[in-house]
Amino acid sequence: MITEDDNWSFSTIPALCARAAEVYGERRAVEDGDLCLSFIELDALRRRMAKAMIAAGVEKGDRVMIWAPNGWRWFVTALGLVSAGAVLVPASTRFKGGEIADLVTRSGTSLLFSVGTFLDRYYPDQLQQETRALLRQVVVLEGPRGGDRDWAEFLAAGDSVSDAELAAREAEVGPDDLCDMLFTSGTTGYPKGVMYAHRQCLRGIDGWASRVGVREHDRVLIIPPFFHAFGYRCGAIVSMMRGAVLIPHLTYDAGEILQRVQDSGITVIPGPPAIFHGMLQHPQRAEFDTRSLRLGVTGGAVVPEVLVRRMREDLGFEGVVSGYGLTECGGFGTMCSYTDPDAVIASTAGKAMPDTEVRIMGADGALLAAGQPGEVVIRGDMVMKGYFEDPAATMETIDKDGWLHTGDIGVFDAQGNLRIEDRLKDMYITGGFNCYPAEIERILSGHPAIGVVSVIGVPDERLGEVGRAFVILRPGKTASEEEIIAWARDNMANFKCPRAVEIRTSLPMSAQGKVQKTLLREEIAARKMAEA
Structure with missing residues (x-):
């Protein structure tokens, strides 16, 4: 298991990739359909993609967008671009051409990686000509058409870049440099780019993994999309960090998930409550063998006690944990522990993550005691660097004392466990x-x-x-x-x-x-x- 020690500490994502290859070697890292990659093979592909980025003229700090569903090419592309010092900008596969145009403009994206044909459409066909004019090129992961570039050809073009050139570029990437920029609309109605750095990302993932109990040799089914912090950080990167097997899942279908659990011996599933509700609601659920399931990780919405109980009793999860976080703090905030009793897991989002302060603030700005409801505020290393090119929105969200205002209503119990009551904007007043x-x-x-x-x-x-x-x-x-x-x-x-x-x-x-x-x-x- 990769953790910080006297000889090694979390610094950058490319350093983590190299460390994983060194520690886990030929063990299986990724299973995606018929393709399997060891940790050494994954790192080799990551290095090739970084060289391809350099060959394509990508400079440190450039923004590179990925617009595709979960898959091994998505992950390799992300690892390669951050290794070259670029900033990952993930885009939802639900976005249409106009939304991608806005995202490209706001982020200053110069290179776009897109899925080809998905959900019966060729995705790049949605791009406006004005959007294409802003991009150096459009690279299609599989099945390019017209003038779009093939991913495999893009990857091969990097073979002309020497190991020394790659090493020099990686040496320029520092722990406090940006690794990704996830866009979130929040309450303002327009997307804002949440800037996040390498070291805070890795330390957040490490603390999260230790709290929930992800282990070596776990087989992790990643249903939440990689373009979301939960799927990318608490699914893909955590698997590499902990020596687990990453198994990407394309689209949400309860029957398909149950089948994959049975066929692939899945042990860990992270995802929102709706995923587990869907599995439980499936009319043939009892016909599937789910005995391999060990850990269910959920949060981000109401997690009723009956759901926790049914996940254990009906799906066979040995452990169920829940937590709370938001994009502005990397997806991290509070988390239950896999050692917590059921009552804590069912009714709370757990305690604050390491190096993170989570408090309750009243309308007058005063911090409140346990048992008093108010707005959840967060301070510490996990808080974003700010919104990209939007200092006004940053100041509205992070106050002068460094508290990130979440817009969520919560209350702490006497043991320091947080219970989320609701979003401020979802609250309504009856009489x-x-x-x-x-x-x-x-x-x-x-x-x-x-x-x-x-x-x-x-x-x-x-x-x-x-x-x-x-x-x-x-x-x-x-x-x-x-x-x-x-x-x-x-x-x-x-x-x-x-x-x-x-x-x-x-x-x-x-x-x-x-x-x-x-x-x-x-x-x-x-x-x-x-x-x-």
């Missing part, structure tokens, strides 16, 4: 009472027929706003909207009870596996307009 959807969802998840639930506030003439719950029932279970509302009235304060329940067979999900509440709100607004 003067604050209602937190996350709390209501947590309670509703205890209903024996409810598999998945999402709650939003909708306008109401008398009360201002009231709750509306969108529910997916468990397979084989039945319940009416009226029964669910009656159950809610028996189990929570009246002002928290949803005034309406809609039973659905599916809900709009983001690429990260979270319910897209914005789309639900837009749907309700459209209905109101149609009725007017």
